[in-house]
Amino acid sequence: MKLTGAQALIKSLEQEKVEVMFGLPGGCILPVYDPLIDSSIRHILVRHEQGAGHMAEGYAHATGRPGVAMVTSGPAATNIVTPLADAYMDSIPIVVITGQVPTTAIGSDAFQECDTVGITMPVTKHNWLVTDAQDIPQIVREAFHVATTGRPGPVLIDFPKDVANQAMDWYWPDAVDLPGYKPNTKGHPKQIKEAARLINEARRPVIYAGGGILKARAAGALRELAEATGIHVVTTLMARGAFPDDHPLAMGMPGMHGNYTAITAMQQSDLLIALGSRFDDRVTGKVGAFAPDAKIIHVDIDPAELGKVRRPDVPIVGDCRQVIEELIKAVRSAQEKNERPDLSDWDRTITGWQHDFPLRYEQPEGGTLKPQYVIESLRDHTPDDTIVASGVGQHQMWTSQFWKFNHPYTWVNSGGLGTMGFAVPAAIGAKVGMPERMVWAVDGDGCFQMTAQELVTASSERIPVKIAILNNAYLGMVRQWQELFYEERYSEVYLSPDLPDYVKWAEAMGCVGFRVDNPEDVVATIEKANEIDDRPVVIDFRTDYREKVYPMVAAGSSNDDVILGPEFNEQDVVQ
Amino acid sequence: MNSTGQHHIFSVLVENKFGVLSRVAGLFSRRGFNIYSLAVSPTEDERFSRMTIVVDAADSPLEQVTKQLNKLIQVIKIAEIGPGEGVERELALVTVKAEPESRAQVTELAAIFDAKIIDVGFDAMTIQTTGTPEQLDAFTDLLRPYGILEFQRTGRVAMAKLVRQAPKLRSVKGKSA
Ligand SMILES: Cc1ncc(C[n+]2csc(CCOP(=O)(O)OP(=O)(O)O)c2C)c(N)n1
Ligand SMILES: [Mg+2]
Numbered sequence: 001m002k003l004t005g006a007q008a009l010i011k012s013l014e015q016e017k018v019e020v021m022f023g024l025p026g027g028c029i030l031p032v033y034d035p036l037i038d039s040s041i042r043h044i045l046v047r048h049e050q051g052a053g054h055m056a057e058g059y060a061h062a063t064g065r066p067g068v069a070m071v072t073s074g075p076a077a078t079n080i081v082t083p084l085a086d087a088y089m090d091s092i093p094i095v096v097i098t099g100q101v102p103t104t105a106i107g108s109d110a111f112q113e114c115d116t117v118g119i120t121m122p123v124t125k126h127n128w129l130v131t132d133a134q135d136i137p138q139i140v141r142e143a144f145h146v147a148t149t150g151r152p153g154p155v156l157i158d159f160p161k162d163v164a165n166q167a168m169d170w171y172w173p174d175a176v177d178l179p180g181y182k183p184n185t186k187g188h189p190k191q192i193k194e195a196a197r198l199i200n201e202a203r204r205p206v207i208y209a210g211g212g213i214l215k216a217r218a219a220g221a222l223r224e225l226a227e228a229t230g231i232h233v234v235t236t237l238m239a240r241g242a243f244p245d246d247h248p249l250a251m252g253m254p255g256m257h258g259n260y261t262a263i264t265a266m267q268q269s270d271l272l273i274a275l276g277s278r279f280d281d282r283v284t285g286k287v288g289a290f291a292p293d294a295k296i297i298h299v300d301i302d303p304a305e306l307g308k309v310r311r312p313d314v315p316i317v318g319d320c321r322q323v324i325e326e327l328i329k330a331v332r333s334a335q336e337k338n339e340r341p342d343l344s345d346w347d348r349t350i351t352g353w354q355h356d357f358p359l360r361y362e363q364p365e366g367g368t369l370k371p372q373y374v375i376e377s378l379r380d381h382t383p384d385d386t387i388v389a390s391g392v393g394q395h396q397m398w399t400s401q402f403w404k405f406n407h408p409y410t411w412v413n414s415g416g417l418g419t420m421g422f423a424v425p426a427a428i429g430a431k432v433g434m435p436e437r438m439v440w441a442v443d444g445d446g447c448f449q450m451t452a453q454e455l456v457t458a459s460s461e462r463i464p465v466k467i468a469i470l471n472n473a474y475l476g477m478v479r480q481w482q483e484l485f486y487e488e489r490y491s492e493v494y495l496s497p498d499l500p501d502y503v504k505w506a507e508a509m510g511c512v513g514f515r516v517d518n519p520e521d522v523v524a525t526i527e528k529a530n531e532i533d534d535r536p537v538v539i540d541f542r543t544d545y546r547e548k549v550y551p552m553v554a555a556g557s558s559n560d561d562v563i564l565g566p567e568f569n570e571q572d573v574v575q
Numbered sequence: 576m577n578s579t580g581q582h583h584i585f586s587v588l589v590e591n592k593f594g595v596l597s598r599v600a601g602l603f604s605r606r607g608f609n610i611y612s613l614a615v616s617p618t619e620d621e622r623f624s625r626m627t628i629v630v631d632a633a634d635s636p637l638e639q640v641t642k643q644l645n646k647l648i649q650v651i652k653i654a655e656i657g658p659g660e661g662v663e664r665e666l667a668l669v670t671v672k673a674e675p676e677s678r679a680q681v682t683e684l685a686a687i688f689d690a691k692i693i694d695v696g697f698d699a700m701t702i703q704t705t706g707t708p709e710q711l712d713a714f715t716d717l718l719r720p721y722g723i724l725e726f727q728r729t730g731r732v733a734m735a736k737l738v739r740q741a742p743k744l745r746s747v748k749g750k751s752a
Contacts, residue, residue, distance in 0.1 A: 117594065121601055126648040129593065146648060179622075180590060180651040304642035 005133035006031040006164040009097070010039050012140035015172050018068050020044065020059070020432055022052040026072025027112055029099030031164035044432065044461050049076045051425040051454040053083020056094040058429025060087075061412040062387055062437075064217065066147050067092075067429060072099040074112030077158075078119065082419060085123040087154035089416025090238060091215055093147040094154045102162035103131055116158045125153035130160065133168035138177070145176045150183030151302040152215055183301060187318030187326055195273075195297045195314045196330035200338060202271035202295075204346045205231045208254070208283075211238030211415070212276015212300060216320035219243065219408040222275065225324050228331055230343050232350055234262040236277055238415045241405035251350065255283040257397040257549050260357035260562055265350055266291050267559045274298045276320045279309035280416070289558035299323045359401050360567035361547070368544040369519055371395060371470045375402040377522045378440060378468060382530065385410060386438045389427035391447030392418045393477040395470040397549045399442045421450030427465045428458050438466070438530070445471040445495055445502075452505065458536045459510030466529050467511075467538045472545040473497040480548045497542055506538035517542040582611060583637060584656040584663065584733050587626040590649040591617065598647050599626060606640050608632050612665075612730030623651060627732045656733050665731040667711045668693075670701045672722035681721055688714045699724055 003011065009032055013021070020042040025033040036043055046052040049071045056067025071080055077098040087094045101110040117129045126146050128139045139157060147155045199205060213222050219242050226233050226249045233243045234254040243250055254262040266272060272294045277283070284290040287309060298305070298312035299320055306315040316323055363373040375398050378388075388403060389412040390396040396413060405411050412430050414422040427441035448469050458465055475493040482490050506513030512532055516525045516539060529537040550565025589595045596615060603610050611629040618625050630637065644650055656663075673681045673695075681700065685692055690704035704714055708731055715726065 118597065121594075121598060122605055131593075178648060181648045302646070304639065304646060308639055308642075 001170040002167050003170045004031070004035075004164065005130075005136055005159075005166045005168060007035045008133060008136040008168050008170060009140065009159065009164070010035045010041070011170065012137045012172075013041060013068065014039060015137070016140060016144045021068040021070055022046055022055040022059075022429065023070035024049055024052060024072070024076065026076055026099065028073040028101055028161045029070065029097075029159070029164075030072075031161060032070065032097070032099070032159065044457060046425075046457050047453040048451065049079035050082055050421065051428075051451055051457065053080045053094070053096065054086070054419075054422055054425035054451070055429030055432070055454070056096070057083055057087050057090075057092045057422075058389060058412050058426030059433040060092050060094055060429075061426065062409055062430035063433035064409065065093075065433070066144060067094040068097070069094065070097040072112070073101060073116065074114050077114055077116040081120060081123065082417075084120055084154045084156065086414050086417040086419045086422065088123045088125070090414065091152050091211060092154065093152040095143050095147050096154065096156045098156060098158050100129070100158045100160040103160045104162060106160065116156070120156050123154070124156050125151075127156040127158065129158045130163050133163050133166035136163075136168065137171055138173050141173050142176045142178060146178070146181065150181070151212075151300075184303075184317050185301065185319035185322055187299065187316040187323035189326070191314055191316045192323065192326045192330050195316065195327055196334045198271055198295055198297060198314060199229055199231070199273065199327075199331055200334045200341055203341065203343070204265075204269045205229070205271040205273060205343070206251075206265050206269040206294075207231050207233040208236070208266060208272050208274045208277050209233055209239045209242050210236045210275065210277025211242075212320045213239055213242040214408055216276060216301070216322075218276070218321035218324055221321050221324040221328070223247070225328050225331070228328055230340070230347075231273070232265060232347075234258070234266060235405075236280070236283055236415075237400055237413065239277070240400055240403075240411040241408045244406040245404040246406050251354075253400050255280075256285070256553050256555070257401065257551065258283075259359055259401065260551055260564065261350060261353040263551070263553065263559050263562055264353055266294075269294045271295050271297070274300075274312070275324065276300060278305050284309065285553045285557055285559040289560065291559075357551075357564060357568070360565070362567065363519055366518070366520070369517060369522070369542060371472065371541075371543040371547055372398050372402050373519060374468065374470060374522055374541050374543065375399055375442060378442070378526055379403050381523055381526045382440060383438055386440055387412060387427075387430050387434060389413065389423045389430060389439070389441040391423040391441075391443045392420045393444040393447060393475070394472070394480065394547075394549050395442050395444045395447075395476070397477075398470075401549075420444070420447040423447055424451045424465075424467060425454045427467070428454055428463050431463050431465045441465060441467045443467055443469050444476060445469055445473065445497075446475045448502070449495075449500070452509070455506070455509040455511050455536050455538070462534065463536070464533050465536050466532075467536065469502055469538065469540050470543045471497055471502065471540050472543045472547070474545050476545065477549070479545070483548070485554070502538060502540035506536075506540075509536075511536040511538050513538050513540065515540045515542070581631065581633060583630050583632060584661060584731070585626075585628045585630065585641070585644075586654045586656055586733060586735070587628060587644065587650060588618070588652040589624050589626060590651065591622055591624045592649055595624070595649045596626075598649065599628070599644065602643055602647065603628075603630065603640065606636070606643065608637070608640055612728070614730040614732050616732070627730070629731060654735060656735055661733045661735050663707055663731045663733040664705055665708050665711055665729055666703065666705045667715070667726070667728045668701060668703055669715060669718060669723060670694075670699055670725040671718045672698060672724060673700045674698045677721055681718070684714070684717055690714065
């Protein structure tokens with residue numbers, strides 16, 4: 001069968017079972033948009049290419065399937081660099097297709113030419129420039145394979161216009177041919193046995209679960225491991241939902257804005273079982289002072305993560321689910337020989353911290369609205385399996401802290417890159433992937449202004465996401481640092497609560513807009529928003545700009561120095 | 576990045592495809608490493624090329640670079656050739672002043688180093704020499720007083736030394752089974 005390159009590309013995407021893609025056409029990608037009309041693939045027309053990329057990410061976060069975005073060359077390709085970098089940092093499988101000038105014009109500074117492959121090389125797991133239409137099925141197959149296997153990540157296919165118009169003989173490859181790519185998924189049995197031995201000897205063990213748990217679809221296995229060993233679990237920002245927050249062994253989020261118990265348990269542990277986590281600086285604080293007495297078991301599918309920050313005592317390269325399943329067996333057989341270690345002292349210590357140093361804030365009755373109260377109200381008045389996306393800043397940290405994540409794949413956020421503007425498009429992508437679920441975005445007023453126009457996309461495509469803006473009239477997180485570390489010298493962080501008028505803006509974009517400026521109206525307005533299912537809703541919550549995120553470990557400080565915040569007296573902390 | 580004086584030789588087998596060199600080079604520069612020399616050539620199998628990369632770096636960050644290098648989809652295999660574990664060769668072309676009164680001395684030096692005179696001008700000549708990097712260093716040091724006009728080195732190529740031990744009979748049998 002003879003096809004054009006463009007037809008072959010669309011057909012290859014269909015072969016990969018792509019159901020939806022996010023994009024925006026233009027000159028060089030025009031030929032591909034033509035066969036799209038006849039395809040079963042749903043295309044969602046975005047208002048900015050960054051939106052297409054984050055939607056693809058949100059879709060992948062929520063479904064575990066690769067998200068697909070397609071844009072044209074030049075400025076469109078550069079517009080999608082941010083989502084690629086974001087997906088690269090957070091190991092999100094997305095496939096991005098960019099148009100390119102004809103191969104005959106490459107290198108001539110042609111209209112809308114840029115070196116997309118060169119620009120995106122450092123932020124993709126791999127990328128391809130198609131130079132012959134005959135290669136298209138092979139490349140598409142490889143691209144999806146690379147994006148979704150091993151440590152997942154973004155890939156890009158750069159697609160010149162003449163290749164799109166070139167004729168090819170259709171085929172579908174039955175295998176990929178990548179001699180240099182063979183991810184190792186099965187952990188080394190000897191290492192697993194050694195890990196089980198350390199686990200059965202530890203007196204103050206902590207499971208340090210990272211985003212890799214979710215990528216490996218290992219939440220069930222993780223829970224089984226925790227229950228089999230009785231070991232408490234911290235879930236990093238990327239792993240929220242990987243272990244249920246309502247589980248008695250859950251300690252919640254560690255790190256810079258983690259809770260006291262999670263931070264301190266890691267700090268004082270004698271064994272850290274790192275599962276799909278990467279010792280990020282936001283988790284470890286000052287590396288040299290991090291968990292000084294802990295031995296380390298480190299499981300990751302990416303060998304480069306083992307020893308990158310902290311040298312593990314037992315490194316295990318493998319898929320988290322497979323390794324955890326083997327580890328459970330090894331632990332059980334070790335438990336048969338020796339008694340299960342007595343962790344009751346350690347458990348009591350942990351419960352004591354949880355009791356003494358919970359997350360705290362105060363919502364004065366009739367007073368200014370506290371952001372934490374908005375998040376708790378949202379949490380308590382939405383279904384348990386609601387998917388929540390967030391932007392980057394204070395609102396993100398409060399959401400991670402105060403939401404109860406009891407199910408995997410309910411938290412969609414930008415962890416590694418910290419991309420403001422992520423929430424709105426990511427929530428849209430998640431809702432497209434999971435239309436039956438309620439999807440809320442908790443966004444900052446600063447973040448919202450970066451990508452809000454995608455609500456036009458959501459309105460016109462009837463994607464009923466709900467957005468809660470925590471409008472503190474500030475680039476709040478930056479303000480917090482200026483308050484604490486720059487002697488309250490506020491430089492370029494004020495945004496104004498009324499400009500723009502978020503309610504009018506929402507309405508102009510085809511959404512329903514509400515405004516809430518006192519605690520009494522919070523729940524009623526959330527319930528009104530929950531009733532609306534035919535268009536997006538935006539709620540402008542006017543929150544207290546003075547509120548800061550606590551606990552906090554200042555950048556570069558040791559995790560021993562947790563600042564608890566004004567709700568606690570200094571003497572409360574007895575080390 | 577400052578020189579550490581530590582040279583590490585990597586022999587990297589890569590897919591012979593467009594853009595591989597820039598992926599490899601980009602990875603080094605992104606992680607702050609300086610490539611000291613680099614030689615790329617086809618191999619006996621046309622699908623692959625071999626890069627011999629000499630890097631100036633301390634051990635521990637280098638481990639991260641090799642692991643990252645391994646992650647590149649088009650990198651097939653990496654071998655680090657440790658000090659004394661390989662055979663290394665490099666080629667240099669040197670154009671040196673050779674006026675009538677010094678010409679004989681330069682020619683003599685070239686002969687000692689088994690170098691070849693490949694071009695002769697009115698008062699200069701170009702000499703080709705191959706050897707280990709140290710031999711090349713020594714040769715150029717000795718030529719320098721005569722006046723080096725132009726100088727180029729290829730960067731080294733290296734291969735692991737062959738095993739000299741005869742395989743045990745049993746393992747030979749095991750292989751064929
Ligand atoms: C694209 C981008 N630019 C700048 C930053 C730096 N930054 C981090 S948080 C933040 C403030 C975010 O403000 P807002 O969305 O209002 O959230 P808040 O902290 O007030 O909750 C800024 C500017 C960033 N993370 N991303
Ligand atoms: Mg704000």
